[in-house]
Amino acid sequence: VEEYLSEIIQKEGVAHVTLIDPASQKPEEAVRLATEAVAGGTNAIMLGGSTDAGGQILDLTAKMIKENVSVPIILFPGSTSGFTTQADCVLFMSLLNSRDPHYIVGNQMLGALTLYKTGMESIPMAYLVCEPGGTVGWVGDAKLLPRAKPELAAAYALTGKYYGMRYTYLEAGSGADSPLPPEMIGTVKHVLKDSVLIVGGGIRDGKAAAICAKAGADIIVTGTAIEKADDVKALTAEIVMGAKMGKKA
Template sequence: MRLKGKVKSYIREKLNDGKVIHFSLFDPDKVDENQVYYLGKKLVEAGTDAFLIGGTLGVSQEKLDKIISSLTEFGLPTIIFPSNVNLISSKADAILFMSLLNSDDLYYVVGAQLVAAPIIKKLGLEVLPTAYIIIGHGGTAAHVGKARVIPYENIELILAYSLMARYMGMEFIYLEAGSGAPKTINPLAIKAVKSNVDDAIIIVGGGIRDEESGKLLASAGADIIVTGNIIEQDSEKALKIIKEIKSMRRK
């Protein structure tokens, strides 16, 4: 089943039903092609809601296409998480159309988006307008994206960026601690964004490795929880996180 054009409403319906959403992130460079189906099946059975596909280093278009195709069989949305314009695929349903708002390089704020927009139009991918805000450790994405990383505890600044994003019309706010970050996003920052930014869908990711942190971030107001590394490193742990998140109800 293809979900092109229906991904945003799929997400909104789940949120309106009081559910917390989980996205499983696959890095095409890190995942073994032969394992994708087996791994995907377990994640789906545990209750994951969608697949994010992306990575910063070493991702080829060919591998990206292959991974998306293998995941399509599960009937869940496949969403590209792009690090650059070369990672756009007609095989996906949607793309996080991200602007890295706290980058010092205009390329990551509007440049890549300018080049990508006509390609996305031609391919007919659904667009999820996303403010990408990198906080704390930041990981590889911060380095490559030349992010002026926001300190973990600077809630005032995180809130100001989030408000700015929403006032500019962005619907998704991705609070990113960086892939493999030693510390997740500060729950107090999520609380502040949740209670002050109207009608935004808050995505939280980076460094989520156990069910307690997943629960804490979701309780603070995260609408969508992303896990990446833990799926590659300890899939059983990842399944536990998903089950925990999916047992929760949003306030």
């Protein structure tokens, strides 16, 4: 999955991932969202959520999406309960700016042997939650990175990179009023260089995706806007196109 995404980033300049929270709808509805998002050009489906996103509903949602779409399914676990064997890859993430060791290394330790036994691909990722942070900021007890202090986000991103994390996820929180400022994205990408930068939270249209991609995002994540869209395929296509145009600009 990591290789697949790298190739897209190399060829297209930017990749797009659709986030589906398994707790937000029935598996059949999640399949519809995923199928239409893939038709609109999304490159992968990411499954995760901060609360209630595990167990049977996650297993079934992942299994049914896998049976119906051709793109990879990537787990984005909020805790150990966010793991299922019905996926292709897991983001082995640490919420580096959490105040709670459970979200930095505790849940990871509890899930590590399970992951080892399945042999599933995992990608080490620094997860950095910025203002306003949304539910994940609250649940993960994040010391929210201020939007006006890009250098603090860059310092955390470098910390993750020096630890060997190949991905960094700059998160505004699902449903944020606005995407992260381009200055913050740019400052983080500048220090990360070739490491992959994911940006998400509050990206709702092609224009916003273009600004994030131009600023330095390698992967754009959209969740809420796609979950709420009347025409999922059309909105995904607009966001994917916006991201690509932004990267070329």
